[in-house]
Amino acid sequence: MASRQRTLEQERGNHAWQKVSDIQDKSFRTEYRALVRKLPSHIMLTGLGQTLAFLQAKAGSGSNEHHALERHLSEWVVQELTGKALKESGYSSLLLWILNAQRTTDDYRRATSETLAYVAWLKRFAEALIPENSL
Template identity: 40%
Template sequence: MMEAQWRTKEQEMAKYAWEEVNSVKDKSWAKEYRSIVLKAPSLILACGLGQTLAFLLSKAEGKMENAHGALYAQISKWTAKEVYQRDGDLLQLVMEGDAHKYRLATMEVLSLLGWIKRFTEALIERGEEE
């Protein structure tokens, strides 16, 4: 008989981060992705979530298949569902939301980046700029 598997939110977040990092580890831009992931939490703390998301989007140049775009998409997909309970573009949701949701989204993204950072350090080699 198969038992129901209950997972904590932290376990679900770790699983999501593991899958997302695995999906980019063999890309030509993986080392650049690693560099961005390591800097992202500091960027959020210094500039704010909205500014950081806008930065990632501007560097992605409309493509989600590069280092900046991939990280933006990963953050957006998880946080839109977890904080705003819907699919959507996280930057748009952040701009339309209230201060309480903004703080929740910031904490959620920082927590997610903790997992992404750990798995990135384990799975992706350092680049020259590190």
């Protein structure tokens, strides 16, 4: 008898599908698609903390795609790391969770690994659901 318990990969995929599906009808969908496609290399090049700071800076200057992506990452990764929804975790973003003085190098590595695993799903669904030159 097959187990009905959902795997972590299934949960990641489901969450990413919902988030990208929500973006499909937004005016910034093409920019979101381009941003999420570049994100893994950005994380590997500059690190997770710097990447999140970049997303927040751009979001603060009115960039909807940066804000949406930062929210998607924060909601999923903080929930996976704390076992609580973002709103219930005591943190307003993944960046603030990382910057907490009690975080260890292992915590940072785990956050980076989880973020990259989640971004892989976001990237695939963005490529599938959002046409490259959609207006």
